[in-house]
Amino acid sequence: MDKSVIKFNHCDKDIYCFFVPDQCPECGVSFSGKRLEEAPVSIPNPVSNGHQAPCAFLVASTEDSALRDFDGCSDLHTGISNTNGIVYNYTKTGVQREHQGWEHCICIPLVQPDMFSLMSQWDQYLEKFSSAQMWDPSWQSFNEESHNCYSYSLMFINRVLATQSKPALSKEEFTRSFVLPRIKRASKYMMLCREISQNHFYIVDSPRRNSGEGPSEEDEDSKSN
Structure with missing residues (x-):
């Protein structure tokens, strides 16, 4: 997958896409001249050369x-x-x-x-x-x-x-500590790419809508569940 996945927040939703649209796909509000609640960020592709x-x-x-x-x-x-x-x-x-x-x-x-x-x-x-x-x-x-x-x-x-x-x-130690976490991350990234390719967007409730905390790795994991 050559395209980069982008995430931004609006309407208490985490919205994933390949590009930031002109208006919110959830509520239809135009982004022209408006600030997003959360600046768009690029999600690193866990698969590389x-x-x-x-x-x-x-x-x-x-x-x-x-x-x-x-x-x-x-x-x-x-x-x-x-x-x-x-x-x-x-x-x-x-x-x-x-x-x-x-x-x-x-x-x-x-x-x-x-x-x-x-x-x-x-x-x-x-x-x-x-x-x-x-x-x-x-x-x-x-x-x-x-x-x-x-x-x-x-x-x-x-x-x-x-x-x-x-x-x-041991095989179990190496697999559990180094391999499985990365395979899990790659699997979730591929799921995001499939959803965006089919529907243009992947939208989930923001896990931080009732919290003032920033994103964490646990949050990233929960978005794909």
């Missing part, structure tokens, strides 16, 4: 339709990007090193900008890990449950953590 996200854990949908990505029904594929945006990912034919195909995915950065030592060795770590015998399909076959793209990605992450003397993450 993995080839432009170095040293990241990537989650992509195998579906062709962008609007079906991360909807809970699509099969997902994971990979790890190197410092040049080449995506390493494990498949039935072994580890792939791809320069394209990951333009629409969830990106979870794995290296902080000030971690120069790790950044300088990242590509070497990734290539050595990916060349190991355990990822050779003639030695060990791909298994949907126990030896797949996710186990490959998480095992590499834990190898990196080990070099920093940090404890390993």
Whole structure:
């Protein structure tokens, strides 16, 4: 989805759209010369180009339709990007090193900008890990449950953590803390895009109409429910 989702508030409603209209779709009042109760804000797209996200854990949908990505029904594929945006990912034919195909995915950065030592060795770590015998399909076959793209990605992450003397993450920990929140956010964003594409607007009661508080992440989550 190339268009940006915009949110503004009027009539105690949160109104989502791809552009701010000339008049309120809820009450019909013209916005010409009038101030909105809440200045329009752009909602960041949680899906981005993995080839432009170095040293990241990537989650992509195998579906062709962008609007079906991360909807809970699509099969997902994971990979790890190197410092040049080449995506390493494990498949039935072994580890792939791809320069394209990951333009629409969830990106979870794995290296902080000030971690120069790790950044300088990242590509070497990734290539050595990916060349190991355990990822050779003639030695060990791909298994949907126990030896797949996710186990490959998480095992590499834990190898990196080990070099920093940090404890390993279990599949459950990593999924719960890092992956599921971002998939949830992406799913809700895609839902907004579908609603706006079909109806021009998506309108919900503002959760702050009886409160003087500003927006919070919890509010953002409640808008799509």
